[in-house]
Amino acid sequence: MLSLIPQESKSLTGHEYVAVVGAGCHNWQMAILPIRVFPDPILRRKARPIKRVDDAVRRLAADMVETLQNAHGVGLAGPQVGELKRIITIQVPEQDAFTMINPEVTNREGSRQVMEGCLSVPGYSGLVTRSVHINARALDENGGRFKLTAEELLAQAIEHEVDHLNGIMFLDHLIAHEELRKVGASPDEPHWHDVGYTVYAQHAPTLPHDLQMVEVMNTVARLSSMNAESSLSEAEYDLSDGPQEPAVHSHGDN
Ligand SMILES: [Zn+2]
DSSP: OEEOSSOOOOOOTTOOEEEEOOSSSOOOEEEEOOOOOTTOGGGGSOOBOOSOOOHHHHHHHHHHHHHHHHTTEEEEEGGGGTOOBSEEEEOOTTSOOEEEEEEEEEEEEOOEEEEEEETTSTTEEEEEEEOSEEEEEEEOTTSOEEEEEEEHHHHHHHHHHHHHHTTOOGGGGBSOGGGOEEOOOOTTSOOOOOEEEEEEEEEOTTSOGGGOEEEEEEEEEOGGGOOTTOOGGGGOOOGGGOSSOOEEEETTOO
């Protein structure tokens, strides 16, 4: 998975969501596949060529597109979803997703340094060298041969994904290990603010209505310290330690 920087480091492992395909020639359900995460050994294995482009391959391609779009990625390779097959899907912004089966980069020109991330390495990005311009060839979903020329992000995505088919990760292309960075919050990135809120705890609900007591607790959930890698336990808080003293009012006071 090549993802735009900064990336969201959402791990899909262990979850599967299903979406129904709308009008189309294939009436199957597409699935969002779990994405394998480094150091899963499958990411280091070489994928095998696809001998026949059949419905099973087309279905895998559709699932990979669905998975890629759900993860807001730019590219996805078979091994990243546990399939050691030479298939990649690419989606650069503002363009339709497409699939390349048995893709090969046949020519590379120029070099540039660019920040890159991968959903199989969630939360990190690094500076790598990529080609400025490439030529590539592959089979499409009907088994037909096609060639393309690509530059910039599209060329980078194809190089990154073809690398995955050979067990190579962007980590191997880092210009220096110091260049691997934790993806930090940027002003454009979605982030959380602290949220103050009030908890009304009703005591003695069996008493008549006008004798019921409601305990009012004001507290703050410190969401600003959460990030994409935070665990749920970091969102826990203890009401008895709330920043403000609990106040007790009889029901209906406010
Ligand atoms: Zn990747």
